[in-house]
Amino acid sequence: MAEEQPGGSPRADGDGRGDEFEFHTGTIRPSREPDAIEFIEVHKSFGRNHVLRGLNMALPENSISMIIGPSGTGKSVCIKHIVGLLYPDEGDVIVHGKSIPSLSDAELFEARKKFGVLFQDGALFGSLTLWDNIAFPLRQHTEKSEEEIAEIVNRRMREVGLGGEGAKMPNELSGGMRKRAGFARSLVLDPEIVLFDEPDSGLDPVRTALLCELIKEVHAENGGCYVVITHDILSARRVGQHISVLWKGRIVESGPADELFESENPFVRQFLSGASAGPLGME
């Protein structure tokens, strides 16, 4: 999607509120990189809850993309579509040119090896120690010896400030520590596509800043498509190279970070400045 695109699809949602998408210009400002992940007209409902409503989103290769948007708009649902845990009701999700919903189980298994995912709540395995949790992907997917595994795991744990906590069980950790452990686990395989669901929530400001630095460092080292969901505009400013603003299951606007921070769109302006006055209320 290299050219400027007009607004979202004219598809009627049947809920009669015509101006619901008045701020959704759907402008996709061209980025300098090819797309690693594309959502094409994706619709997804849970019962009566129509979460994704014709989502068109492109996340570029070799950059750190931020997905930001109000709580409950379907950001986590997006991540689950990318890794094939949820299937779209309509539309397609394309990762590196392959349509994820149409992969067979075996192909999906292969495709998932290139993902590193940090789930919103860390998703550590409760029956394993912290150390075994972080070593799990290496044991599962590689033939590395225990010494090599130990070296990688110890390095990642030190990076996220959990060195020496390896013997603890996940339920003995604080929420922020679980988050950091999940973060370390998502990176041990040096994946090509990394999906972080709110890596910075539940962390103190200093740790958040350090984590942002770490994301940039790891990305500079490995490259690839990094997708970060966040509510923290400061983090978005610090690490974001590409930003997609999601609201009501569609893109309001997306593009390179510097351009988006200059956007004229009232919703984008409100959201990126965290102002209480603007199109978004508590509803």
Next chain:
Amino acid sequence: MVRTAAERAFIPARHVLEEFGDMMILTARTIWSALRPPYPYGGELVSQFLFALRLCWFPLLVSTVCLCYAAPGLQAANFLTLFGALDRLGGFFVLGAIREIGPNVTAIVLAGVAGTAITADLGARKIREELDALQVLGVDPVKNLVVPRFLALMVVTGLFDIYALLFGIFGGILAELVNGQPLGPFWATLFANASTTDLWGSVLKTTIYGAIIAIVCCYKGMSASGGAEGVGRAVNEAVVLAFTAIFAFDYVFTQTLLATHPAILVIK
């Protein structure tokens, strides 16, 4: 008005049918993944087996002895005393304890003790997104979590049936002794009526009960949603559904067994 009433009846009915279909699919996938290599579930199978054994042996012992002593033991003994036919209690035990009470008490205890533990465990993992994380890391939850629980519960329930039969008969002996009867006639009528069909029928039935409990409880756990409260709801639904399914299956199985093996209908 009519439409909403119809919808109100229709939506839960459709939900029940969908759930039944999903469980059938889960059963098929479980059997298929159990048979197809690789077999990574050995360790989990042993630990689930020991877990069920540890949790259930005592509740089951108490339940079978007490129930068999009270229901066919004391009650039937009272009735048989009327005819001066207390020696027939052994024969009645074949019908009551071996064919019905043993298997059903085993199933109730296993569903209530081990089944709920499975639902709560898998439900908590679902809520914490552990199951999602496993899948993304290339671990199939059906093969690695459902299959070992399915096999372990089948084996444990089948074995526990024999254990329940032994303690059930012990309850009968207690009833005889309380009534001041010699045990000879009890054994005589017991063995006159018991056939190998009774024994294998009983074990086969409970083994299938184990499969039903495992599928229902795993399914409910893995489809839990809505936080900690959702796990509680899943456990509750799992127990209700498992009991219903067990008793429904009991009817079908008993009917089929009696029809195909008419010899066991004859009471000696």
